[in-house]
Amino acid sequence: MTRRLFGTGLFLTHFAALYHFLFSDSEGVLIDTLLYKTQVCWPFVPFCREMRPAFTVLAPALCATLGLLAMAGVASLWWPRWRPFTPAIAIAALAVKYAIILQDYTLMGNFHYITLALWAAYLLDRESLWSPRFALVSCYVAAGLVKLHPEWLSGSVLRSFIGSFKPEWLVHTALLEALAPAALLNVILELFVALFLLSSKRVFFAAALVLLTAFHLLSWPVVGVTFPVTMLLLLAPLWFLVFSPSAWAQEASLQRQVFRRPRAWLVPALVLLLQLPARVGARDPALTGEGRLWSINMLDSHPFCRAFYLFETEPGVWIDISSLRSDLGPRLQCDPVVISEIMTSSCLNLQSDAPSLHGHAALFSKRGPKGDAQKIFAIPDSCEKRIRFHPFLKNDWMEP
Numbered sequence: 001m002t003r004r005l006f007g008t009g010l011f012l013t014h015f016a017a018l019y020h021f022l023f024s025d026s027e028g029v030l031i032d033t034l035l036y037k038t039q040v041c042w043p044f045v046p047f048c049r050e051m052r053p054a055f056t057v058l059a060p061a062l063c064a065t066l067g068l069l070a071m072a073g074v075a076s077l078w079w080p081r082w083r084p085f086t087p088a089i090a091i092a093a094l095a096v097k098y099a100i101i102l103q104d105y106t107l108m109g110n111f112h113y114i115t116l117a118l119w120a121a122y123l124l125d126r127e128s129l130w131s132p133r134f135a136l137v138s139c140y141v142a143a144g145l146v147k148l149h150p151e152w153l154s155g156s157v158l159r160s161f162i163g164s165f166k167p168e169w170l171v172h173t174a175l176l177e178a179l180a181p182a183a184l185l186n187v188i189l190e191l192f193v194a195l196f197l198l199s200s201k202r203v204f205f206a207a208a209l210v211l212l213t214a215f216h217l218l219s220w221p222v223v224g225v226t227f228p229v230t231m232l233l234l235l236a237p238l239w240f241l242v243f244s245p246s247a248w249a250q251e252a253s254l255q256r257q258v259f260r261r262p263r264a265w266l267v268p269a270l271v272l273l274l275q276l277p278a279r280v281g282a283r284d285p286a287l288t289g290e291g292r293l294w295s296i297n298m299l300d301s302h303p304f305c306r307a308f309y310l311f312e313t314e315p316g317v318w319i320d321i322s323s324l325r326s327d328l329g330p331r332l333q334c335d336p337v338v339i340s341e342i343m344t345s346s347c348l349n350l351q352s353d354a355p356s357l358h359g360h361a362a363l364f365s366k367r368g369p370k371g372d373a374q375k376i377f378a379i380p381d382s383c384e385k386r387i388r389f390h391p392f393l394k395n396d397w398m399e400p
Contacts (some may be wrong), residue, residue: 002247003122004077006129007086010122011077012366013115014266017062020109020226021100031308033104034059040105040341043293043391048103049348053115055103062100064294069093087123094119105337105382106297106328111230114139118234121267121281128254129238130198132270136234137194142213142275150284151301151367158222160369184259189215197238200252202305206242209235211275228386239389277392287365288398289375293391297331306336306366306373309343311383336376336398337389339363347383359383375399 021030023225030064034056035196039046046395076082094116101107117135151157156180175368189211196208211228216228241248285291311319343361351357362378377398381386387397 001244002129002237002240003253003358005240006132006234007122008074008089009075009233009237010115010119011070011093011113012233013099014066016226016230016233017097017112017115017182018067019229019386020111021063021107024224024226029057029107030100031061033106036246039345040338041345043337045102049345051103059100062096066093066096066100069096079384081322086309090119090123104295106332108225110143110264111227113296114311115230115234117267117271121264124262124266126263127261127398128210128251128264129241130251130255131264131267133197133238134264135271135325137197138271139231139296140190140194142186142271144194145275146278146295146297147183147187147190149301152181155183156368157302158183178398180269186215200255202242202248205238209238209242282400284367286367287334288395289389290395290398293337301331301367303331303365303367304369304373307334308362310360311346311347311350311354312358312360313326313350314356319350327371334363334365335361336395340387340389343382344386344388347386351383357383361387 011064039049039052069089069092071092072082073086074087097112101112118132121131135171147153149237159247193208193211196204197207197212199208213232215228216231216235220228241251274294275296276291278295278297279284280291283290286297299392307322309321311321313319339361343359347357347359359381359382361382363376364373365376366373377387379385379397385397389395
């Protein structure tokens, strides 16, 4: 029963993703993405630009298919005749979802990362919920680790986000004064309280569920609707373990055997290992983006940046498109992945009318509103050099 409830929660997260694609912000991020000619490709997705015309036509069908597969998945969990098909339906739904996400980097989100990890754990460990629980805890710990920085712990990140674009009723003196303790409490919840989701003591497990549920319910004014709803859908089925002594006893019995089942450890261990690349090296990943393609990156930083895109279409004639994609939030707007891809897309779009095109790109960024910005990169003749963000290795075109 508990596994079926958890599977139901996982399938329902697809509807949270569809809400994000179609209805978040003013028109939905997917619609915004399709309206822009300047495509932001994932660094590891080949033929991204060539696929855009077909994707523009197929996007509504893909969204409808994802919704239908999510409903079929829920039905398969509760209808015995369909149950053998549940893994196939789950994999098909994930394939459709990522066919959408991988079309544009701006469709990324931590909630996609977390649900993918939990789906992998759920499908690999078919005996208990220990592996999905451990994967969920790994994601919480990863989110807490990136926040161990003075910018977050001082409350300045929350202050910047709330002051920038959140409802006016939130911007109250008493609330602003409480942001530093709230930021610290956030880290405690993710690094310490979340560990009790693996507790063998039901009272500690229930207490962790209460605190994490309250945390996500209260977080929506800062992070929006999609992420809290996704996390609540993942936490809600675990309440069955609290209220069902027989389910708790069965889960506890299986948990004691977990050391004999390597598959139960595989996904949680992989989640933790994927956090390492962003923490190796002298450069700040919040500004360079290096290693963050594979790791959790929450609202741990509110970068401030200035990007320059200048094009000389003919001798003495310049085009400045530095304000392009100013609709993006600060994290994406200052992401070198986005900057390099906008430059590449702009070069390709303009070269058909200006064969002798010369492009120049630069990015200056800093953590928070105070202090001096540092040069992340400045590249003359960037159209000729075709700068691309490397998803695995150090990017030599960035400043040391």
